[in-house]
Amino acid sequence: MDKILTIIIPTYNMESLLPRCLDSLVKPQCSEFLEVLVINDGSKDNSLSIARKYESEYTGIIKAVDKENGNYGSAVNKGIELATGKYFRILDADDYYDNKGLSILINELENINVDLILTNYRKDRGAQKVYFKSPESSIGHIYDFDNVDIDSYPNFAMHGITYKTSILKNNNIRLQHGISYTDTEYCFYPLSYVKTFVALDILVYCYQLGRPGQTVEISSQIKSVASMVNIIDRMYYYLKDNNIEERLFKKLRSIFCNINGLCFMTILCFDGSEKNMTLLGKLRKQIDDISGAQDIMLGKNLFGVRYYKSYMQKKKKSNGLLYSFYYKLVKKGVALSWAIRDKVFKNISHNIVGK
Numbered sequence: 515m516d517k518i519l520t521i522i523i524p525t526y527n528m529e530s531l532l533p534r535c536l537d538s539l540v541k542p543q544c545s546e547f548l549e550v551l552v553i554n555d556g557s558k559d560n561s562l563s564i565a566r567k568y569e570s571e572y573t574g575i576i577k578a579v580d581k582e583n584g585n586y587g588s589a590v591n592k593g594i595e596l597a598t599g600k601y602f603r604i605l606d607a608d609d610y611y612d613n614k615g616l617s618i619l620i621n622e623l624e625n626i627n628v629d630l631i632l633t634n635y636r637k638d639r640g641a642q643k644v645y646f647k648s649p650e651s652s653i654g655h656i657y658d659f660d661n662v663d664i665d666s667y668p669n670f671a672m673h674g675i676t677y678k679t680s681i682l683k684n685n686n687i688r689l690q691h692g693i694s695y696t697d698t699e700y701c702f703y704p705l706s707y708v709k710t711f712v713a714l715d716i717l718v719y720c721y722q723l724g725r726p727g728q729t730v731e732i733s734s735q736i737k738s739v740a741s742m743v744n745i746i747d748r749m750y751y752y753l754k755d756n757n758i759e760e761r762l763f764k765k766l767r768s769i770f771c772n773i774n775g776l777c778f779m780t781i782l783c784f785d786g787s788e789k790n791m792t793l794l795g796k797l798r799k800q801i802d803d804i805s806g807a808q809d810i811m812l813g814k815n816l817f818g819v820r821y822y823k824s825y826m827q828k829k830k831k832s833n834g835l836l837y838s839f840y841y842k843l844v845k846k847g848v849a850l851s852w853a854i855r856d857k858v859f860k861n862i863s864h865n866i867v868g869k
Contacts, residue, residue: 518547518623519601520679521611522593524586525552528607529559536568538610538720540575547620549599550576552607553592556583561607587689587696594682601631602679604672604700608722612636615718619676628656628710629681635673635719646674648713659711660761665768672697673719681707690748693741694734695773702749702769706762735780742777743793746770750800764806771807775816 521539525532532552539550550572552565565578581592590604601623605611619633637644646669664670681687685707689696749770758766774797781790801807810816 516547517549517599518620519603519676520549520551520593520597520599521603521605522551522553522590522597523605523607524555524589524593525557525561525565525607526555526583526589527557527559527561529557529561529564531608532561532564533568535605535607535610536565536576538613539605539616540568540572541613545572545575547624548575549597551593551596552576552578553589554578554580555585555589556581584691585693585696587693587699588691590689590696590700591691594679594687597679597683599679602677602682603675604697605719608725609673610720610722612717612720615716618716619714619718622714622716623676626656626712628712629678629708630659630704630711631676632667632669632674632711632713633676633716633718634669635671635721636717637721637723639723645717646671648715650715652713653715654712656710656712659705659708660759662711662765664765667713670701672700673721675701677704677708690744693744694738695741695745695776698745698769698773699748702766703752705765706758735776736785739777739780739785739790739793742773742780743797746773746777746797746800749773750804753804767804767807767810770804771801771810771814771816774801774807775811775814778816 523532523535528535536550536552539545539548552568554562554565562578562580565576568576569578577596579592579596581588593604594602615633619631623631632648634645634647637646648667648669652667667674681704685704687700687704689699749766753763753766753770777797778794781794801811
């Protein structure tokens with residue numbers, strides 16, 4: 515039987531959470547149309563054994579794939595290589611799918627033929643649950659993707675995206691190896707080949723927050739600044755070196771600005787070291803070099819304090835005042851040379867960090 519949907523699960527040392535993840539996939543009535551690839555990325559715990567146990571119980575649905583450690587991007591690349599389903603999704607091993615939503619999605623996928631499907635997802639942090647949904651007016655309509663404004667879709671993220679598998683395979687979509695935050699690349703590079711789009715009002719992905727060591731935690735973000743910069747660099751040169759049609763350019767530029775915003779926040783709020791401030795100077799020049807990027811960063815407050823208040827509630831050490839100060843300088847268009855600016859930042863950072 516032909517598979518409708520391939521779900522890949524990049525897995526590294528997830529023995530305690532992988533069973534919950536897999537259990538959420540095998541209950542739907544239409545699981546025979548489902549292909550689940552557990553990509554074990556060189557785990558040192560029992561993740562591979564658990565995946566193989568499920569493979570033996572759910573023959574023809576779940577497959578365990580073992581590979582050397584190469585980080586998230588390499589696991590996604592292996593999944594793209596092996597996928598046989600018409601459509602393709604990612605599920606992180608520490609998250610899970612809504613059983614009912616997955617069944618509904620598979621039924622819908624049997625009857626449509628589009629390049630990108632967007633579904634709802636939910637962020638869970640303990641008892642707190644936040645839903646991310648498409649605009650109600652857009653639900654169920656198949657659109658020419660050129661005419662879609664992704665910024666109007668709060669659920670436009672890896673957790674909400676289903677791609678037609680041929681988009682990924684035929685265009686040699688590959689994420690970087692050995693670094694974090696490559697899910698941003700997964701949202702970025704395939705868009706150049708997407709022609710049709712539909713949003714469905716289905717809750718599928720349940721995104722779990724609060725686990726120590728997650729890449730969304732501040733401690734991980736601080737350690738992953740170099741990864742963010744690698745991703746931003748690749749996007750920058752893609753935008754600069756390709757003759758991209760304006761409507762697609764705007765979509766890609768938006769994603770480029772969002773990852774820049776995360777990097778600015780991480781450095782200016784939490785690790786304004788001399789090395790990182792130098793990196794920030796490089797990113798600032800790249801933003802200036804991408805048409806319209808600075809205006810978007812200002813308009814979304816990505817240079818400023820968008821994230822600062824929520825993080826300050828959890829962290830006593832912060833460069834938040836530096837972050838606010840920088841935003842005010844940029845917004846006012848204050849003309850500072852890079853040398854003077856770095857000296858000012860260094861002095862402010864020295865006085866603020868640790869207070």
